[in-house]
Amino acid sequence: NAGVTQTPKFRVLKTGQSMTLLCAQDMNHEYMYWYRQDPGMGLRLIHYSVGEGTTAKGEVPDGYNVSRLKKQNFLLGLESAAPSQTSVYFCASSYGTSDTGELFFGEGSRLTVL
Amino acid sequence: SQQGEEDPQALSIQEGENATMNCSYKTSINNLQWYRQNSGRGLVHLILIRSNEREKHSGRLRVTLDTSKKSSSLLITASRAADTASYFCATDKAAGNKLTFGGGTRVLVKP
Numbered sequence: 001n002a003g004v005t006q007t008p009k010f011r012v013l014k015t016g017q018s019m020t021l022l023c024a025q026d027m028n029h030e031y032m033y034w035y036r037q038d039p040g041m042g043l044r045l046i047h048y049s050v051g052e053g054t055t056a057k058g059e060v061p062d063g064y065n066v067s068r069l070k071k072q073n074f075l076l077g078l079e080s081a082a083p084s085q086t087s088v089y090f091c092a093s094s095y096g097t098s099d100t101g102e103l104f105f106g107e108g109s110r111l112t113v114l
Numbered sequence: 115s116q117q118g119e120e121d122p123q124a125l126s127i128q129e130g131e132n133a134t135m136n137c138s139y140k141t142s143i144n145n146l147q148w149y150r151q152n153s154g155r156g157l158v159h160l161i162l163i164r165s166n167e168r169e170k171h172s173g174r175l176r177v178t179l180d181t182s183k184k185s186s187s188l189l190i191t192a193s194r195a196a197d198t199a200s201y202f203c204a205t206d207k208a209a210g211n212k213l214t215f216g217g218g219t220r221v222l223v224k225p
């Protein structure tokens with residue numbers, strides 16, 4: 001099993017450009033998450049999904065959009081990239097029960113916005 | 115603001131010593147989890163402790179939870195150079211469905 005796979009792993013954008021990060025999981029998990037990690041800030045939740053066709057805002061959703069058209073995929077979009085969105089982005093998934101169990105993380109996507 | 119706050123921010127120990135780090139949180143939780151992150155890699159789940167549990171062990175890891183003080187500790191016994199990593203606590207609030215992470219403790223184990 002591949003687990004959680006993120007593409008691309010690295011990307012450099014110019015201010016104002018758009019891009020999509022793709023997350024795919026092969027564990028049949030219901031819940032999926034996008035976090036960003038900045039130095040000294042830990043991980044902050046951007047958006048999450050508790051099932052196919054559903055999405056919800058996390059702690060820092062502004063400037064991002066997401067879609068969960070298929071259960072195994074969770075896409076994170078930046079419509080107009082800003083330097084403040086330079087970060088490492090992590091996708092995670094979990095089985096999904098009455099509470100949040102173990103999260104399985106991808107290896108991260110490092111985004112630089114110039 | 116972050117739900118979980120780790121202390122200390124950084125820790126340097128010799129191989130064979132024990133490493134202890136603490137996590138404090140603010141609101142009621144369903145569970146508290148600890149994760150490890152090696153440099154440049156994704157996070158890996160270590161252990162989950164539920165709000166009705168006080169202590170849990172997994173190999174060389176020991177986690178305690180004190181809900182009255184809203185705090186948890188992670189103890190790594192007989193540390194190894196391979197334990198060098200950042201350690202994060204994460205809380206699942208009573209409302210559920212998502213984890214909130216702290217800023218992490220960077221642990222350096224010197225051989």
